[in-house]
Amino acid sequence: MNPFLTLAVAIGAEISATLALKAADGLTKPGPTLVVVLGYGTALWLMSTSMDMLPIGVVYAIWAGVGMVGxxxxxxxxxxxxxxxxxxxxxxxxxxxxxVLAAAQVQH
Incomplete structure (x- = not known):
């Protein structure tokens, strides 16, 4: 699988989990809490998979930046x-x- 696609799905899962964390109201609402647990678990698994194919600095910079924006x-x-x-x-x-980071990685 394309490592950037893997990372994109990981970031989507992380953003979903982060937004669900606010909706979970201190983890007292079961539905959003389940999204938090599944979302972060999926995000970390896919992020680690993308690190098998891309440098950690690139993965983490894209993860942090896109995650914050999302x-x-x-x-x-x-x-x-x-x-x-x-x-x-x-x-x-x-x-x-x-x-810039993504372009630098593609050229390398």
């Missing part, structure tokens, strides 16, 4: 959290950094 945007969409100019600028900067 969680921030998901929080805004699902929970009405504030999106402001500084947040948008930060997301744009992170997206540029991720693009």
């Amino acid at each position: 969680a921030a945007l998901g929080g805004a969409l699902l929970f009405g959290e504030v999106v402001n100019v500084a947040m948008i600028a930060g997301i744009a900067i992170i997206a540029c950094g991720i693009a």
Whole structure:
């Protein structure tokens, strides 16, 4: 399997788990709590699989950057959290950094 696709699915699982963590209300709601456990378990397994094929620095940088952006945007969409100019600028900067890392890995 393509390591970047594996990493993308891992990040999707991590973002889902993170958003479910907020919805789980201190892990007191069974449905969201189950999503948290399954999501983080799946995310870590797939992240470790992608590390078999990609350098750890690239995997972790993409994981952290895309995960943060996804969680921030998901929080805004699902929970009405504030999106402001500084947040948008930060997301744009992170997206540029991720693009540079991904391009550097493809060339190597």
